[in-house]
Amino acid sequence: MFPKYSFRLSSKPLVPLTVLAAAILAGGCSDNSSGSDNETDDNGTTTSLSGKAADGYLAGARVCLDLNNNAACDDGEPTATTSAGGSYSLEGVTQEQIDNSPLVVEIIVGETIDEDNPGVAIDKTYTLTAPAGSAFISPLTTMVQNEIKENGLSPDQAKANIQARLGTDLDPTDDYVAGSDDGDSGEEFQRLHKVAQVTRAVMQKNIELVETVVEESGVSKEDLTALIVEQVLAALDDIQQAIEDAGDGFDADGLAGSDDLQGTRLDPSKVEEQLEERRDRREATAANLAALLTDGDGLNFFEAFEEDDGLMFGYGNVQADGEGVISITQYGYDVEGDSWVAMSEEGDQRQDCFLGNGGWQCVSEDDETVSTDGNNVRILRGNLSFAEEIISGQQIDLTDKPLGAYLDYPYQAVIDPRARFTAGAQGYLLTFTRTNDVFELYRDNVESVNDCWGGEAIEGNTWAPTDTWCNNVFVHTGDGNHETDGDAATTLAQLISATAATNPQYRADLGGIDLYGDHSQHIVELVEGGVANIYRLERSSMGESEDLIPFGSTEWRIQTIETKEVLTIDLPPGIAARADYDMGAKPLLAVVDGYVRAGEMMPAGGRSDTQWVFNGAGREQIKSAFDYALLQPLAECEIEDNEDSTLSDFANYASGCSTVDFGDGDVAGKSFFLGDGAFNFTQDGNGRYQGEIDDGDFVSLAFTWTINNDGYLVLNTQHTKDGVTKYLRMTAAKIESNARQISLITFGQDSTDSSTLDESTGEVSGEVWDIR
Structure with missing residues (x-):
């Protein structure tokens, strides 16, 4: 009934483990023209660091040595302001500071100028970083620094990783603006400059998109920048393809806001959870895995995978008895029976073959013994000492934390987004350490x-x-x-x-x-x-x-x-x-x-796991929140395109789509998400829209909401741009909803005169929004 999938507490557990660190090819030496110069005595007690900052060269930006490594320029840190050509010089710094502190560039909104757009002050903030020892700072060096800080790579490893992701032989920490005039590599430097430009634009749009969430949660620039850069890296292939497709019509800001780069945008509905989960990783404490495996409910992994053009959901439980015998039970979700069913291991003869003791030693996948090693667990495959693995872990208390934030994306689709863990749930991050090269x-x-x-x-x-x-x-x-x-x-x-x-x-x-x-x-x-x-x-x-x-x-x-x-x-x-x-x-x-x-x-050595695993209480709470029916998306009501509809036309469409009345419980205290925008509703008839409006701008607008006598949801707000105020209204009729989505019909109106808003025409659309 269910596909067989690998699940064991060894090198390949049920859950695919996301890469944090790896030993890879060291990158080439930088050819930056800027650097540090000794200004004092022969002992070099103080020195200066000079360099350049760019998307295009940035004039009037704040640059600092980030002594506390928090991706922000704090009081007391060596700081300078860039001049024309993006040049800066940090004075009175020590070589130790240069060697160990990343660099940060902060845009001063209304003052900093990007020389790609000369004479125009930047009006949207963003932050750039670069690894310790660098001189050039750009969106590409920000990617490199993110790999170092978030994934634990060495500077050379991080550069090589970004170099490979960019598909280039050039050093991503080089000055691509100056390099554009290079006879041999100029064209490739120009391409990298375009990647940097789009990355900058994506960073700005994402900051705008989640501004309200960030303000309310008090998130640090460090976490927000890391989250945005990770989103950019995940979509880097799409960015490069969009640049190539644009050809001579390249426009960085236009591409960043295009449907082709939808994957570069953060989801406002998940940002707060993602940021909370990041904080939890930093605050995790040492776990007693030995007791959990031998005396508790074991470790529990959840995985979703594709099978026959659909998603299959499963989980596994790993336990060990006092004799060192490991017990692995796998379960799959039976759609027809609406239940979790144990999966048979019969007929599985698969083996792993390890090199040691003079040749290849093949052992069954489930030929494992487990023993305790303090709080940790020692795993032996086929009793082969050269394939030994030590597993340690960090744990956090998941009580009252959003359940979906600790599950992979496919599982998030079948969980009520408002579901939270309750008392007793514990989450674990594992580190696997091999004694030898395997x-x-x-x-x-x-x-x-x-x-x-x-x-x-x-x-x-x-x-x-x-x-x-x-x-x-x-x-x-x-x-x-x-x-x-x-x-x-x-x-x-x-x-x-x-x-x-x-x-x-x-x-x-x-x-x-x-x-x-x-x-x-x-x-x-x-x-x-x-x-x-x-x-x-x-x-x-x-x-x-x-x-x-x-x-x-x-x-x-x-x-x-x-x-x-x-x-x-x-x-x-x-x-x-x-x-x-x-x-x-x-x-x-x-x-x-x-x-x-x-x-x-x-x-040999350790590798950390970015996938959460759970104790028995966490496992049962996830299973209780699981709802396979949520995987089926709600349907839109099909409506012919007509941008000159009236309120009467809207009512006719609503009747034809069999709408039902909105209730306060459908709206109050909830958030609706659609494409590049989010509506957040308070209990008192107010709310805030954060996202894009028709002219492509990202805005934050306060609105009022009410449910009228016809059972329609009515939102009113206004937006001023270039001295002109527009009054905006959205009327929505509900078709159906579940825990994750709502299908509705919307009617948008706008007018520069509030007294004529009632009579203005607009567009009627059938839409499905996400609910949080």
Whole structure:
């Protein structure tokens, strides 16, 4: 009835773990022209740091050394104001401060000028950061600093990660404005400048979008900037594609507000919860996982996954007895029975194969023993000491915290957004620490090769498994003819190209290997000498065309471990995560039983998990709040486009769509969210709209609301721009609602004369809004 999915307390638990840190290729040295100069004695007790700040060069902005690392310029921190050309000089600083403190740029609204738009003062705030030791500060260096601070990467790792995400060989901390005149790299620097411009515009729009939430919650600039940058990074592919599509018509602010970049915008309905969850991470305390696993209700993971064009929901419980025997129970939601059902483990023979003791040691996925190690848990796979793993954790009390903020996005869709944890619920963040480097391959170990890939494999064909491992790596010859591809590789050399492809257009033009995950495909071209070139492959919806997008270069290496040759690839963390590799892992290739197999190499050390897991009370509260029916979106009432409708036309549409009366309980104390806007209703007939209006501006408008005698919700407000005041009214009729959504018909009117507003015409629309 339910698909079988992996769930164990080891390297691959039920919940896919989001990447926080990984060892990756060190970035190239910066070629910035600015830097620090010693101004005093030979001991260098004080010095100065000079550099430039930009989207375009920023004149009249505040720059500081962020000594307390809170992404803000505080009193007492070395501060300067930029001059023409974005130049600044921080005086009287120590080398230790320069080496250990990030840089911050704050826009002074009404004073700072972006020289991309000379003579016009910036009217919307934003904040930029850069890693310690930098001199150039920009939206791109802000991405780099975010990787360092939020994901625990080293500066070189962070630069390499952003470099790969940008698909460039250039250093993202270089001055792209000055570089635009470079004879060799000028065009690429110009492209990066455009990415920075759109990123700046996205930051401004997001700050506007959530301004009210931020003011009311008192959130720090640090948290808000990090949240926005993470949103930008998640949509960086879309940003770059939109820039390319815009061509000569490029307009950063226009793109930032376009439907093409909808994914760059924060959801005002979730911002407060996201910020609270971030604070919880910082305030978590050490957890006694040993007691939880052996004496309590165990650890509980929740996961949703796609199956047969739909979403399946499951959770798992991990417990251990006093003898070190681990018990894993998996459950799936049975839609027809409206219940959680235990999933059978029968017939699962899958194995993991670890390199040690002179060769590959294959053990069953559930061959684990657990023992306590203080508050922590020690896991052994197949009693192999070289595959030892120590699990520690941090915990928080979830009482009265919003339940949806601690679940992955698919689960949020089936939870009442107002649901909160009650007393007894505890949340945990886990850290997995390996004592040794672990080399691991995967083996399905099915009865027959025809059972591979869910029984869809055809034995003897190209692109088909060769044996019951069901784990083959296939040869791409790179000769441009896809018909010559598809043989199962028997040597590592078959995957390595003598030279890099020149201007490849199709997958068949590249050798190397494919990486799949997160609805994406990346190709890693392995070139003799250790260079690995990364491309993202995009196909049209019908698959009739391909587009290769360069994503920078990294390194590969072959080494001998336990007399066996293994090939590992350093991947930027962002790409590794999208390719479904465990946190910190590197792709691994090795020849076993005559064929090249794929797996991962996990370096020794710790990796943290960004996914929350729960105690028994938390698990039961999540299950109680689960409502599968919420997954089905409400339908809009179809209405013909007509921007000159009257109130009488609206009433006719409402009657035709079988509307029902609004009640105070539908509105008071709630928030409605639609696209780029949010209506927040108080109990006393007042409220505030935060978001976009028809002219594209983001506004914060107070409004009044009432329910009239016809059962319609009526909102009134006004907006002044360029000295002209418009009176605005929205009338809404309710069709149906559930805990997450409301389907309604709206009628918008506006007039520059309040006395004529009643008679003004407007547009009638059928819409579905989210409820919080």
